[in-house]
Amino acid sequence: MVATGTMFIAYLKHICGMFSIASFRIKKAMAINMQHEEKMNEEKMVIxxxxxxxxxxxxxxxxxxSQVIIKSFEGSFFCLIVASMICLTSTLVQIITYNSTExxxxxxxxxSVLYLYMFLSNYTAQDITDHNEYVFATVYNVEWYVAPLHxxxxxxxxxxxxxxxxxxxLGGIFVAxxxxxxxxxxxxxxYFTVLYSTSTKQLQNN
Structure with a gap:
């Protein structure tokens, strides 16, 4: 879990950086257009x-x-999602039946570790979506309408x-x-509520 999660977050942060560079390039190109709008020549157009x-x-x-990364980790993500749900549910049930404070x-x-892991993975994936949307927000915000036709x-x-x-x-089934x-x-x-209710009824019947 640690190995898959660490590599996944590192790759996604790299993708976020690529989206940020794309936004910066668009801003810089349109800034050149605004600075030289009156004396636009072929050289400036090429830039x-x-x-x-x-x-x-x-x-x-x-x-x-990002698509290559998701495809490469697809089997790992599916196993992690299933394993995390099983571990969380079973641990919640065990909390009710604990024997000692330890x-x-x-x-x-x-x-707490499982919830943190789940939160960080989805937060990083959400960051990818936000950075992608920021690229197009940059396109909307620059004054592209005063640029030449091409x-x-x-x-x-x-x-x-x-x-x-x-x-x-993730895993072909889960939107991060x-x-x-x-x-x-x-x-x-x-799931914990269902399992706890079922186990309680069985104890009462016995």
């Missing part, structure tokens, strides 16, 4: 084109890299791509986000 093309290329590579403390620490076409292409939200799907983390926590508590 702006190169900046925008570089931004688009970096953004594309970041998307591709056992209670150990199980509480165990649950640059406007490139910016409109970026704006069109921004209509699709980008999410990381803060909302999903809250759903997982709620699901583990629901």
């Amino acid at each position: 702006i084109y190169k900046g925008l093309i570089c931004a688009i290329d970096i953004h594309r590579k970041a998307i591709e890299f 056992q209670l403390v150990l199980r509480l620490i165990y649950i 640059i406007k076409k490139m910016m409109l292409f970026l704006l069109q791509k921004g209509t699709k939200t980008f999410h990381l799907i 986000s803060m909302e999903s983390a809250a759903t997982l926590m709620g699901t583990s508590i629901s």
Whole structure:
């Protein structure tokens, strides 16, 4: 769990950096356009084109890299999600039936570590989505509408791509986000409630 989680967070932070670089390239290219709007020549146009093309290329590579990472870790993510849910549910049940304070403390620490692990993984994945949206927010916020026609076409292409939200799907079944983390926590508590109710009824019948 530690190895998979650490590598996953490191890779995702790298992807966040790529999205930030893409945003910076767009800002820099459009800043050149605003500074030299009145005396725009072919050389300045080439610099702006190169900046925008570089931004688009970096953004594309970041998307591709994230998809490769998810595909590479797909089996590990599926096993981690299933194992985490089983461990959380069983540990919550064990807390109710603890025999000593030491056992209670150990199980509480165990649950806290699992919830923290779940939170950090989903928080980092949510960070990817936020950085991707920031790229297109940058496109919206720069004054692209005063740029020459050819640059406007490139910016409109970026704006069109921004209509699709980008999410990381872990294990092929789970969309990684803060909302999903809250759903997982709620699901583990629901399973615990069902197991506890079932075990209580069985004890009463016996």
